[in-house]
Amino acid sequence: MSEQKTSNRLKGYPFLAKLWSITQDGIARKFSHLAILNILYLQAELCHLEDDFMYERGKDLASGQTERVDCDWNWFLLKSPDLNKGSKQWQIALDIRERLEQYHSALLQYSEVLKLPSPTENQRRNVFGILGSSSLTNDGLGKFQSLDLAGINGPEVYQKRWSKDLVLLDAMEEDNDALSRWIVHPFFEFFHLIRKRSKKPIPQDLESGTGDDESLGICNYSSHHIRAVNHVVGALFAAVLPLSSIIILYKVQDMDLKVVLVCVFTILFCLAMSILSKSRRIEVVAATAA
Structure with missing residues (x-):
């Protein structure tokens, strides 16, 4: 058994x-290095496809054939190989579309992974x-x-x-x-x-x-308990710093020293907001100014 x-x-x-x-x-x-390597490979492919597309477009414009010259403004001609015989623009454009989708997807996915x-x-x-x-x-x-x-x-x-x-x-x-x-x-x-x-x-x-x-x-240990302690500690910290500054400034009589302490507590408050919270810079500036 x-x-x-x-x-x-x-x-x-x-x-x-x-x-x-x-x-x-x-x-x-x-796998950050592989993700970046994949992006670089796709970028290189797109770079060459872009160059090939511009080359084929130039050939079509220089060909003198109306069907190929008009591909710049007539999408139907561009995608119809029977009408614009000799033009490779549309096939390259399809390759670019496929690679561009993969490239943008890789960029967005990598940027999202970095946020984890x-x-x-x-x-x-x-x-x-x-x-x-x-x-x-x-x-x-x-x-x-x-x-x-x-x-x-x-x-x-x-x-x-x-x-x-x-x-x-x-x-x-x-x-x-x-x-x-x-x-x-x-x-x-x-x-x-x-x-x-x-x-x-x-x-x-x-x-x-x-x-x-x-x-x-x-x-x-339960993640619920850990998050609860996190919230309690954060609330206590948010209360202790302002309260301690009020008490200390109340006890100090020297005006010059009070000014120095106000500057010190302002810097401490700003640092605490920046390090211990997810606040944006504009929110830190607004809270400090208030």
Whole structure:
């Protein structure tokens, strides 16, 4: 029975997909250099097609044949090879249309991918720790026997040298902002050190989820709780800075010192708005001026 249970456990891609659906720490490669290379190849193709099109257009204009000369203003002639025999403009135009669609699609897709949040250092360490953990490969073929995940007889997709080429699949804007990275996530790491004995890690058998199973050594905290703490910390920070400036300015009697403190608090407020929030520059300027 135990052998059948072990054999039915998720492995490879299904295991990683299930794990990341639980932890909401799904991470994928951007393949940035390949995306840029693809854009450059398409750009080169379009450049040559543009040159060929202009060359064929010049030939048509210099041919003296009415059907070919009139292609500049008569679309029906341009697309009818029976009427403008010898003209290659339309075929090249169709090639340009196809490549241009691919080129613009590649540009837009790459710009959208760049907007996806990058994982934190802790999330990167989790990925490399899971994939490199010997405790996950003690059941014969191992959890990550997939060739690209384990790096067997070929390249390994999650190599550490690609750590900067990763995107977080399941994240809201506040999940990976400066406030989360510098305050919220360190807070949860400290909180986990305090209660790690009572917090049960995720079991290796993700399907059953039984607590008596061998664990992955990963403790998962609800993203709802993390976002709630993020909002609370953000609200407290937004209240503490103005209140502290009011109290300090009230206590200081020297007018020259008050002016200096006003300048200091204004700079601090501006920096906090810029670093800890997603505010645009005009919004930072408006809030600072107010």
